[in-house]
Amino acid sequence: MHRRLAVVVQLFLLMLLTGCKTDERILEKLGMVQTASYDLAENNKLQISSCIPVIDPNSNVGRELLTTIAGSIKEARIEFSRETDLKVVSGQLRNVLFGLELAKIGLGDYIDTLLRDPSIALGVKFTVIDGNAGEILGKEFKTHTDTGRYINHMLEKEAAGNNIPSTTLYEFSRDYNDDGIDPVAPIVKDDGDKAVIDGIALFQEDRYKMKISAQDGIIFGLFRDNLRQGEVALHLGEQDGKPVVVMFSSLMNSRKVKVHHLGDGRFKVDILASIQGSVLEYTGYQHLNISKMREQLERQIADRITAKAEELVQQMQQHNVDSLGIGVHVRNSLTYKEWKGLHWRDVYPQVEIECHTKVTIKDYGKYM
Structure with a gap:
């Protein structure tokens, strides 16, 4: 009787170990995307870039930038998996950058895709780039080797002073789905040796329509x-x-x-x-x-x-x-x-x- 019980316990423990093996996540083998950019490409496809920090202490670079052209955001993730030895995950995503030309034709479908992903937090920052988002993400500014983190910290600082709205994925989608208000988002542009906040993008539903200058951002905020x-x-x-x-x-x-x-x-x-x-x-x-x-x-x-x-x-x-x-x-x-x-x-x-x-x-x- 005791021998049978011991066999059952051993089998149960073996099953637990097997289940843990399928769920294990080794940090060094994960490519944790912190910033992603989306631009309009030819034939209505997307040019998508993802910035992944490199945690290898022996590496000479601080980040890995993956870029591809795909028909959808999820298709791009499959393409990225073929370009790196890391398992690409979105659980650490902090900021999404949308190129201006893509914002003009509408972001509703891409917002829906991001919202459906349970690994992406609703507090992810939402930013419009005056120009090509992938180009500014791939650029290294002086004293700022990680452009994604540089832009993220700059947005947090300016939003704390209410010079720009603190727009997250949740806030943009909330206003987009509300029939009594239109969403807004900060605009960032490449100014040569630095990135600068260029104003506030105003949308009609999910389409970019006009910009308020950075100097007038606080006036806009006072009446909003x-x-x-x-x-x-x-x-x-x-x-x-x-x-x-x-x-x-x-x-x-x-x-x-x-x-x-x-x-x-x-x-x-x-x-x-x-x-x-x-x-x-x-x-x-x-x-x-x-x-x-x-x-x-x-x-x-x-x-x-x-x-x-x-x-x-x-x-x-x-x-x-x-x-x-x-x-x-x-x-x-x-x-x-x-x-x-x-x-x-x-x-x-x-x-x-x-x-x-x-x-x-x-x-x-x-x-x-």
């Missing part, structure tokens, strides 16, 4: 969402032939949206940005310790922000991109039946949108 950090340099004209510049920092913003029904399917929308911040630099002649002069500067800052915000709104309506999510607030003011019968894409360009800014200077340092 509530912010708890940021800074902006504003030019307020000239005084005695000298440019007047104010550096408004440590921004805290509360955004409110109010929808007015005008009848016959027409709407008026007011967006109010209530901003508090610190003046770290000011080249004008106002004495900020005097309340009246400080209030005058607050109005000047508010007027400048409002003018730029309304300029951006006009451009977005011309390109029919609802990147501020006006449709979400209009939808919330209607019944489900009214919203479905509205055809928001046709109504949005005609909506009367007004931006309002309230500025409060919390402190101005030791400036007198």
Whole structure:
């Protein structure tokens, strides 16, 4: 009896060992993709590149770049397996880069493919490259041997200051599938000896339509969402032939949206940005310790922000991109039946949108 039990236990342990063998992952044999790029190639195929860090201490290179042309993302992974002695996996993917030409024709199918892969996290960063994404990923910039990691860290830094939106795979797909807002993503370009953030890409559904410059990114952010950090340099004209510049920092913003029904399917929308911040630099002649002069500067800052915000709104309506999510607030003011019968894409360009800014200077340092 004991002998039979021992045989059964041995067989059971053997089965466990066999199962572990099929699931084992040896780190040195894995090619863990950290950054991937996708570009439009001939015949509507994809040029796909994947950057894999090399962990061999005896290697003279810090990464391996795999590039192929394929009909789909998953087909490219099969091609990569033929080009390396490593097992290519996507569990460490941090950033996906899409070339501008591919973004113009639509990214919906590729987003769907990435979402279906259970090994890819929803927090993967989503970036548009002004140019060829594979070329910038394959380039080595001075002091930055791993371009993918370089771009990733740069995006994290700028997003922390709300100069660009922190767009992940989840956030892009969420807005893409929402009928009341269009998705956005940061744009990066090759500037010779460095990569630079070139602005914010605005999409109509899954297609790139226009760009907001990097300098206006914080203004866009103030009217898109509530912010708890940021800074902006504003030019307020000239005084005695000298440019007047104010550096408004440590921004805290509360955004409110109010929808007015005008009848016959027409709407008026007011967006109010209530901003508090610190003046770290000011080249004008106002004495900020005097309340009246400080209030005058607050109005000047508010007027400048409002003018730029309304300029951006006009451009977005011309390109029919609802990147501020006006449709979400209009939808919330209607019944489900009214919203479905509205055809928001046709109504949005005609909506009367007004931006309002309230500025409060919390402190101005030791400036007198």
